[in-house]
Amino acid sequence: MRETAYAKINLALHVRRRREDGYHELETAFAFVDRGDVLSAKATEADSVTTMGEFASGIDNPLDNLVSRALAALPRANSLAVTLEKNLPVAAGLGGGSADAGAVFRLVRDVYGLPDDWRERAARLGADVPACVESEACIGRGTGTELAPLENDLRGTPVLLVNPRMPLSTKSVFAAWDGTDCGPLPDGPASGVAREGGNNLEAAAIVQCPQIADVLAELRETGAFLSRMSGSGATCFALFERAETQADAAARLASDRPDWWQMQGKLR
Known part of the structure; x- marks a missing residue:
């Protein structure tokens, strides 16, 4: 079994208020790139997770990452040995761990089926996990777990992800938010x-x-029709009308800023 953990980006993210439970009320437009981490799995006698890839060292405890927790959250007939190829930077605003968990849910769904309460099980793992299970463009409200459809007129749009190789704590960024409510998301399709x-x-x-x-300054000089930070950072993305413009931008950034991480793909 093999599944891609599709990178998550936030086309828009409006934080509305701090809640009494310590979380933040928000509205966001989730979108997903057709590339990301890769998970492979096979039936075995006991659940296990093996990590590999460029960013495997960023996972502090392979026995307590979101892949392991997703496996523990889902009943099934057989245990699974999962190999995680970690291609996405950690703590990067791409929902990497949540995307990995979502991929586990799809692996289990396709072979064993999911329990009726899978959405609640996913939400207990993290606010982005329910959206990452389907990995389709959608609106997230509440803490991000209350999902609604979004007309996806950006499907197939070339996207370039860029990260300065600086991990950034989601908790610390939310804690530093200035409390300004910039209002609800606009209505309309994903592009609007x-x-x-x-x-x-x-x-x-x-x-x-x-x-x-x-x-962001570099991405705004690439010919992209939109560039923005994703989630709580530090990854930023640029959307392009043409794949050729995307490829030119990626090549120039690779030459000018070889210390930055980048990934090219298309929106799902």
Whole structure:
């Protein structure tokens, strides 16, 4: 069995208020790139997780990552030995761990089926996990777990992901949010929400990781029709009308900023 853990981006992210439970009320437009981590699995006598790939060392405890926790959350006839190829940077605003968990849910679903309460089980693992299970463009509200359909007129759009190789704590960025409610997401299809919305965690993230401003400045010179920070950073993305423009931008950035991580793909 083999499954891609599709990288998550936030086309727009509006934080509305701090909740009494310590979480934040938000509205976001989730979208997914057709590339990411890769999971392979086979039936075995006991669940296990093996990590490999460029960013495997970023997972502090392979026995307590979201892949292991997703396996533990799902009943099934057989145990699974999972190999995780970690291609996405950790703590990067791409939902990497959540995407990995979502891929586990799909692996189990396709072979054994999922329990009726799978959405609640996914939400207990993390706010982004329910969206990552389907990995289709959608609107997230509440803490991100209350999902609604989004007309996806951006499917197939070339996208370039860029990260300055600086991990950034989601908790610390949310804690530094200035409390300004920039209002609800605009109505309309994905393209309209992306163009008219924003990410009001960007300022707080740049204070903690000034390299984000450098990445955004570079992406705005690439010919992209939209560039923005994803989630709580530090990864930023650029959307392009043409694959040739995307490829040119990726080549130039690889030459000018070889220390930055990048990934090319298309929106699902």
